[in-house]
Amino acid sequence: MNKGSEWRKWNFHVHTKGTNKNDQFTSRNMDEFFYTFFKKAIENGIEAIGITDYFSLDRYKDAIQYVLEIDSKINNTTQQKLFSEEEISTIKKIFLFPNVELRMLPSTDRARLINIHCIFNPTYVPQLENDFFGHLSNQDGIKMNKHGLIEYGRGLDPNLSTDELRYKKGVDNFTIDLKSLKELIANNKNFKDNCIIIVSNSNNDGASAIQKHYDLFENEDGSLDGLRKSIYQISNSIFSTNEKDIKYFLGKRLEATEGYNEEIYKKEVEDVIRNRGSLKPCLVGCDSHSEATLFSKFTWIKSDLTFEGLRQICFEPEQRVKIQASKPDFKEDKVVIEKVKFISPSKKFRNEVIYLNPNLNVIIGGKSSGKSILLFSIAKTLLPDQEILKNDNDEEKYNLLSLESDFNFEVSTKAGFSQLLFRDANENSIIPDIKYIPQNYLVKLAEPEINKKGKPLNKLVRDLINEDADSKSKYDSFISNVKQLDKDREDKINKYFDLLDEVEKLDEELKTKSNKNVLETNISSNTTKVEELNKEAGLNDDELIKYKELLEKDNKNKERTEDFKNDYKVTKDFLNTSIEKVQELKKLQSEFILNLKGAKFSTYYREKLSMIDTIEYQLVELQKEINIVKTEEGKNVFPNSNVFKTEIEEIQSEKAQIITDLTPFVRNEEIQKQIKILNESIQNDKKLLFEIENLNKQITDKKISIQSFKTEIFDLYDKVYNEYQKVIEELKDRTIELEKDGLKIEGISQINFSKIYKSIYQLSDGRKAHYRNFEKLLETNKKSTDSFVYEEIKQELIKIFDSIMDGTYAILPSTNKKNAIKVLLEDYFFDYWKITYKNDKLGEMSTGKASFVILMLIIGLSKSKSPILIDQPEDNLDNRSITKDLVNYLKNKKLERQIIVVTHNANIVVNADAENIIIANQKGQNDTESTSEYHFDYTNGAIENSKQIDKNETDLLKSMGVREHIAEIVEGGKEAFILREKKYRFIKNIS
Incomplete structure (x- = not known):
């Protein structure tokens, strides 16, 4: 193993x-x-x-x-x-x-x-007697070998009787001369090595x-x-x-x-x-x-x-x-790949297990030697989302089954779990959150950022930040809040325009009403005439006063009846809407209880929120209470006792009494007809006057509401912007750790100026030159990353809002003001993650350097401790970036996560001090033919594994040590070893 x-x-x-x-x-x-x-x-x-x-x-x-x-x-x-x-x-x-x-x-x-x-x-032990013990001496020139120590012991005490005693005495007192040791190191390279x-x-x-x-x-x-x-x-x-x-x-x-x-x-x-x-x-x-x-x-x-x-x-x-008690570089067994294996019945691939190190593994080999196939096979076995495995033509880079129909591949973790590449579709990955970075992937991410084409990198950074469960929860909450605020803002805009429509209708209705001055004059004139007619009918002054009081009382009764009708309608509508809202709230409550995992919490909140059921019950009861039914005679009546039933009964009773009280005053039939006509006219005019006053009051109230809604609309816009500010501050801690690597990520709330310009201009009548007056927003050349002052942007939005509403900002006939305002006040904000590396902005870097920074982002922001698979990260990097930045970064990050890298670069292999080197070879791809039974063959070992080339060994991978393979395969491999050892002034020949 x-x-x-x-x-x-x-x-x-x-x-x-x-x-x-x-x-x-x-x-x-x-x-x-x-x-x-x-x-x-x-x-x-x-x-x-x-x-x-x-x-x-x-x-x-x-x-x-x-x-x-x-x-x-x-x-x-x-x-x-x-x-x-x-x-x-x-x-x-x-x-x-x-x-x-x-x-x-x-x-x-x-x-x-x-x-x-x-x-x-240990292999040098046979030469030590001559190279070491026979060379070093003390200041008196006595050699350190056994004979010298005996002689030195005799010199210390001539009474010592045996060589053994003299040797012991010599050991006790012998001291070497620093000069002789320095000479030995300087002059004997074999000793030094x-x-x-x-x-x-x-x-x-x-x-x-x-x-x-x-x-x-x-x-x-x-x-x-x-x-x-x-x-x-x-x-x-x-x-x-x-x-x-x-x-x-x-x-x-x-x-x-x-x-x-x-x-x-x-x-x-x-x-x-x-x-x-x-x-x-x-x-x-x-x-x-x-x-x-x-x-x-x-x-x-x-x-x-x-x-x-x-x-x-x-x-x-x-x-x-x-020097510590516990084993260094601790990694959980479940996130360490211990071994992989090609399952290749026809021996297209090596069938034996390839072991991996928990730290840095590099895969090297000649062209088409199977390096990337090995890495690809690991990724394909473990990645749940395999979109990244595809080329630009939407096909996978390697069709493994076309290489061998019975091919399979197995990955085993240190925790003892194994998984096949081709397996039951329902079997989930044993390490689902591995990171796979295919060849040229970093460049594809870097070029759009540098050339300002698209913004995939910003999304990548955001997704990496949100790999952390706590950060994802905060970001999900932010998205939910913003969506709700967007909905609330749209509702407010709808209500704003509903009110405008209502005011317009009220204005139209008001125009159909008589002139207020005319009505007031008619009322005054007809009232005087009624008094005169009553005098003709023989009513004395006291009776006239009483008559006028009854007429006033009758007018108030009519007003009370109108108020009753209004209040009943408003109450009925309120109860219907409230019941709908409470039923929606009950649905939310039910979903909330179901989402709680702990029985203790669900029991607690089910009990505490039972008040919602109580409110619903009470509202339904209130609705039933004011229900109206028709009698057999066709009359509308309240079957249940309620405040409206009491009120209408009082109104009707009062009306009957007024009619009774007015009866004695009816004496002259002809005069009374005239009085009745005049009274009806007075009553109608007063009703019209009341309606005019009511319409004016409604218009005034709604205009006040319109202004209030406008304020609320922009308050909601403030809240959206503040949500972006808030989430950036909440996620700040996720990026601070990267600063130790010289990488800085600054979250900024940005406005997509190009999008807002395009959206507004598409619905604008572009012939109006004064549209250019709004340069803070509607400027053709403004970029999404341009800085801005939010309050200035808000004031500009208000100006455009007012201009649209008063018509000075003309919009196309195909749209309307409501749609224009909605487009104007869409959420054009986005969380932008500004990236700098050692004071260089990402968008101003070379493609190669930007690729390295993106690699740092993917590794550094990833919360997962699962393996990282990288195919040729050195592509497009200059030598300095590789030897200095990439090598140091891999050396540090391998302590945190297992890394598997395909590379052609000797510095990554040697100077990143890779713990495990996997050498790949394909028959027929090298000058030296191999007798290996496998078409694709692999071997592995430590960088310090050294064995001189055996020309009699015909199996290429077995013919030399790992160190020699590196020197032979990887461009600059021999030089990399020499430079590494010179760096520490400890040099050994590499042949």
């Missing part, structure tokens, strides 16, 4: 029984010790161990020998194997490597020697303790500066768990300070490289000298279990090394 570079627990500094100094191990023999040793290693999940001793490889060789013989190790008591088969398998996989611990002059401020550790490539030097940085035995009160982060001066600098410069890493050390040696000491930016980081990195030779990882080991402390500490290293894998920490000191 090869997943490339993986996080594993390494212990770099473990002494074993028989160590040359401070041996506190209590095991009775080596077998007993190594039983405990490996049991504890398994319990603690340790996969790589640096067997450490002073000036010696003997203990390392003991451990290797024990593992070689582990199958035969028997418990003497039970005669059973000491380890189970599973444990034996695990122990054999543990990477054992030698750590030779040296001590170096000068002593520290605490009179302790400096500890230097040399980690060696196979050794990693670690210097301790503790206060007792480390380089940082050379100078009294030494502060690692202050300027250095004095005679010891050069010595300390030399020690750091020959080292590749540091033994330290101090947080200050870790940050300093990574060039990140100042990252928490205010104003920290890329330039400060670059300068600090340069300072560390200049003064310390390179950026360096900090490591930790348990430094055990007894069984009790075995594997009590460890370091997480991301690499193959090989020396070449370990060597990668020199190139990626931050991303490949972590």
